[in-house]
Amino acid sequence: MLGNFSYSNPTKIYFGEDALNYLNEELAKYGKNVLLAYGGGSIKKTDLYDRIVKILKDNGKEVFEDAGVMPNPTVEKLYEGCKIAKENDVDLILAVGGGSVCDYAKAVSVSTYCEEDPWDKYFLRMEDVDNKIIPVGCVLTMVGTGSEMNGGSVITNHDTKLKIGHVFGDNVFPKFTIMNPVFTYTIPHYQMVAGFFDIMSHILEQYFTNEDDNTSDYVMEGLLKSLIHSSRIAVKKPTDYEARSNIMWTATWALNTFVGKGKSQDWMVHMIGQSIGAYTDATHGMTLSAISIPYYRFIMPFGLKKFKRYAINVWNVNPEGKTDEQIAKEGLDQMEAYMREIGFVMSIKDLGVTEDMLDGIAKGSFILKGGYKVLNHDEIVHVLKNSMI
Structure with a gap:
């Protein structure tokens, strides 16, 4: 810690x-x-x-x-x-x-x-x-x-x-x-799913910082595994009480300040996502899902040790015979496959973002320290462009 x-x-x-x-x-x-x-x-x-x-x-x-x-x-x-x-x-x-x-x-x-x-x-x-x-x-x-x-x-x-x-x-x-x-139970499917990624993003933005042996990271890995498991059940059966109760409790612990203790935090996905929301009024969780994979692929080389740990401990990637970069990449690939399976939005174009908005969205994104890489304006635009594919 x-x-x-x-x-x-x-x-x-x-x-x-x-x-x-x-x-x-x-x-x-x-x-x-x-x-x-x-x-x-x-x-x-x-x-x-x-x-x-x-x-x-x-x-x-x-x-x-x-x-x-x-x-x-x-x-x-x-x-x-x-x-x-x-x-x-x-x-x-x-x-x-x-x-x-x-x-x-x-x-x-x-x-x-x-x-x-x-x-x-x-x-x-x-x-x-x-x-x-x-x-x-x-x-x-x-x-x-x-x-x-x-x-x-x-x-x-x-x-x-x-x-x-x-x-x-x-x-x-x-x-x-x-x-x-x-x-x-009664909220629309799209809103339910968007909430699932909001939870995941809250955890990841506190997880992908530091490289010490931190109790909070172990807690977050458990929360992520619970969310991944229960969300797969909930999208098929939204009235499964066990799944929805687990998700509800995970959401609370993801952002009640507990798991962030003893860590710096990286909230750039939220900063960019909120700026997208200011331009489009898009559903918050989906603004986060649309930019997360491009963002994390961009910063992965700067926090390779933690991305490797994430791949192994959350996505059960077998590290045998692989480089750290290969392990980390496989973890993000599995995350992307899961996101598509659940039905998260994967492109900001689907949220109404157009090329002419990118500079303004980047300017409206508060640049924060705490992560593995402090982005500048051009790098935010780069992430946004990769989020339009």
């Missing part, structure tokens, strides 16, 4: 088919006014919306609705949510949905009482929160982002073609999250 670190995660998880029952227990801790944030209304097509509203009413809560949270929450939507929360003196924000709704709820929680433009303060200048924070609780209906147990929030500004994530401290983490794998 490298360096010094502290670890804290204040989010309480209720997991399983009876998890929603514990919402009663949590609601008693907060005031009367609850902002119910959700997406396009899919929760009304099942009984989930009615069940949650009933629980809220039975606990004497005044419910204020903030519907229409889009897959890539916009700054305009953020301002709208802040207005509702402030006008109604909201005591709790209850996010019902996937990662975008959870992200959005956290953005509203820190922005409602911000005395300046929250986009400028939190997403451009990346400043800490120094104002009142409205607590957030989540009821998860889609997995992938890990937003249910972290401080991350991603907001899109279409005017400036920027999609930016701010990872807030544990004072912004959801106070509690309800996780019933059955609630994820």
